[in-house]
Amino acid sequence: MKPTIFAAAIATLMATTAYSAPEKYHLDASHSQILFSYSHLGFSTTWxxxxxxxxxIMFDxxxxxxxSVSVSMPLNSMFTGWEEREAHFMSPDFFNATEDSMVSFTSTAIEVTGDNTALITGDLSINGVSKPVVLDAVLNQSGEHPMAGKxxxxxxxxxxxxxxxxxxxKFAPYVGDEVNVMISIEAAKAE
Incomplete structure (x- = not known):
C-alpha cells in the first residue's frame, strides 16, 4: 500500500512541476536603465x-x-545631456515626436543558450516602424530582494x-547609423 501512495505522490509532484505556469514580474523603473550610443563623425561616442x-516579464x-517580456517607454523621455540635441531628435528631422510617441519591445521567442543566458527575439517599434531584433541577455540574479522581501x-x-x-x-553615415543598446533591468514579482 505504501509504495502505491509514494508513486502517486511522485506522479502528482512531477505533473505539477512539468506544467508550472510562468510568473508575472513588473519592471522596477527606478532600478532599470536603457542606454544607447553611436559614433559622432568618428570623433566621439554620444551616449x-x-x-x-x-x-x-512572464518568467518560467x-x-x-x-x-516573455514586453516593455514600453515614452520617446520624449530620452536624455542625452544636451537639451538642444534632444529637441532636434524630437523634431521632424528625426522622430517627429508627439507626447504620445512610444518605443516598445515585445518578445516573440527565447532561445536558452546557457545556464543564465538566452537570445531574446522580439519586435522593436520606434517611430511607427517595427523590426525584429535579438537581445543577448543574461540573468544576473533571481531570488528574494533583501529590502522588498519578495x-x-x-x-x-x-x-x-x-x-x-x-x-x-538623417546625417548617416557621418553620424553613425549603428546604435549600440545596453539594457539593465530589475523586476519585482507581481502581487
Whole structure:
C-alpha cells in the first residue's frame, strides 16, 4: 500500500512541476536603465538613455524558453545631456515626436543558450516602424530582494540596431547609423 501512495505522490509532484505556469514580474523603473550610443563623425561616442518605462516579464524558471517580456517607454523621455540635441531628435528631422510617441519591445521567442543566458527575439517599434531584433541577455540574479522581501529578477541585455531601419537615418553615415543598446533591468514579482 505504501509504495502505491509514494508513486502517486511522485506522479502528482512531477505533473505539477512539468506544467508550472510562468510568473508575472513588473519592471522596477527606478532600478532599470536603457542606454544607447553611436559614433559622432568618428570623433566621439554620444551616449543617451531612456527613463519612465514600464513593462512586465512572464518568467518560467523551469522552462525559460517559455518566458516573455514586453516593455514600453515614452520617446520624449530620452536624455542625452544636451537639451538642444534632444529637441532636434524630437523634431521632424528625426522622430517627429508627439507626447504620445512610444518605443516598445515585445518578445516573440527565447532561445536558452546557457545556464543564465538566452537570445531574446522580439519586435522593436520606434517611430511607427517595427523590426525584429535579438537581445543577448543574461540573468544576473533571481531570488528574494533583501529590502522588498519578495521575489526579484535582474537582467542585462545588449543589441545593435540601424537607426535608418526605423526612419531616423538623417546625417548617416557621418553620424553613425549603428546604435549600440545596453539594457539593465530589475523586476519585482507581481502581487
Amino acid at each position: 543617451g538613455m531612456f527613463a519612465g518605462f514600464e513593462g512586465e 524558471a523551469d522552462a525559460p524558453a517559455g518566458s 521575489a526579484w529578477l535582474g537582467f542585462n541585455a545588449s543589441t545593435k540596431i540601424l537607426r535608418s531601419d526605423f526612419g531616423v537615418g
